[in-house]
Amino acid sequence: MNAPFDDRDGFIWLDGRMLPWREAKLHVLSHGLHYGGSVFEGERVYDGTVFKLHEHSQRLIDSATMLDMKIGMSVEEIEDASRDVLEANNVANGYLRPIAWRGCEEMAVSAKSNKIHVAFTCWDWPKYFFPKGGEGSGVALKTVKWRRPDPLTAPVHAKAAGNYAIGTMAKHEAMDAGYDDAFMLDYKGRVAESSGSNIFFIKDGAIRTPKADCFLNGITRQTVIQMAKDMGIPIEETTIMPDEISDYDEVFVTGTAAEITAVGKIDNKEYTPGSITKRMQEAYKDLTRQKVAPRKTA
Numbered sequence: 001m002n003a004p005f006d007d008r009d010g011f012i013w014l015d016g017r018m019l020p021w022r023e024a025k026l027h028v029l030s031h032g033l034h035y036g037g038s039v040f041e042g043e044r045v046y047d048g049t050v051f052k053l054h055e056h057s058q059r060l061i062d063s064a065t066m067l068d069m070k071i072g073m074s075v076e077e078i079e080d081a082s083r084d085v086l087e088a089n090n091v092a093n094g095y096l097r098p099i100a101w102r103g104c105e106e107m108a109v110s111a112k113s114n115k116i117h118v119a120f121t122c123w124d125w126p127k128y129f130f131p132k133g134g135e136g137s138g139v140a141l142k143t144v145k146w147r148r149p150d151p152l153t154a155p156v157h158a159k160a161a162g163n164y165a166i167g168t169m170a171k172h173e174a175m176d177a178g179y180d181d182a183f184m185l186d187y188k189g190r191v192a193e194s195s196g197s198n199i200f201f202i203k204d205g206a207i208r209t210p211k212a213d214c215f216l217n218g219i220t221r222q223t224v225i226q227m228a229k230d231m232g233i234p235i236e237e238t239t240i241m242p243d244e245i246s247d248y249d250e251v252f253v254t255g256t257a258a259e260i261t262a263v264g265k266i267d268n269k270e271y272t273p274g275s276i277t278k279r280m281q282e283a284y285k286d287l288t289r290q291k292v293a294p295r296k297t298a
């Protein structure tokens, strides 16, 4: 078993200081812990460079704004702190996690005076769905009872920790039934996404994906849509109902962690990863290996 996340070597950037990993602590009466006042990012490091660093850094600020939190850092400052923690931990291929949360000044639902804390960490990380990884038969998804909520009910477009309570319950339900991940519908019963990735369906050489109107519009999702357009593969954002999914030939999920992972099964319906999934995986691999955000020189 891997070392727990609070007992590792390395460095964590916390509120402007680079601390030894084990010393980066917060108090148990932090508002973010009790009331879900926390937003975060998940980023991939490829060959020493963070993929889409600018987009993730902007999304951290946008997520905070949606929760009425002010991070107090510009996108450029977030990018610099991200690169600093990457460099301090000497990670070539891994995962980078910025997080911002409400501190301890008030312990009540309101949090107007609570300080916003920010931390950045980075570690080596293998593939999310390893070893299946989509290069073989693909991952198995199970329809779960938990649904993506109405945008008037939750900050569905924010990468907010509170939203992940649903994702964790959904994923546990799928794993307990022997599947890899959850197949989630939304509050209207439409196909939405998985617990931590967006979903795409392929039929007759064309790709379709649910509109991101009540779940996270993933940066990988947006990248894949653009890639398909650039490659001349027809792609449409549309409503997909669960009773239509057996009509499709190929299915894949996308996310910073999942990258492009083929789906081999949804409930009892099996899919074989085909040529479009493979072409998209190859193109994504090429794109992520480009140096897109070189470190600024003074």
Ligand code: PMP
Binding pocket: 042, 159, 167, 193, 194, 195, 196, 197, 198, 215, 216, 217, 218, 219, 220, 221, 254, 255, 256, 257
């Ligand atoms: N949906 C959810 C619920 C997620 O947690 C993620 C991962 N952040 C995604 C979709 C994919 O987002 P991205 O491509 O930006 O990683």
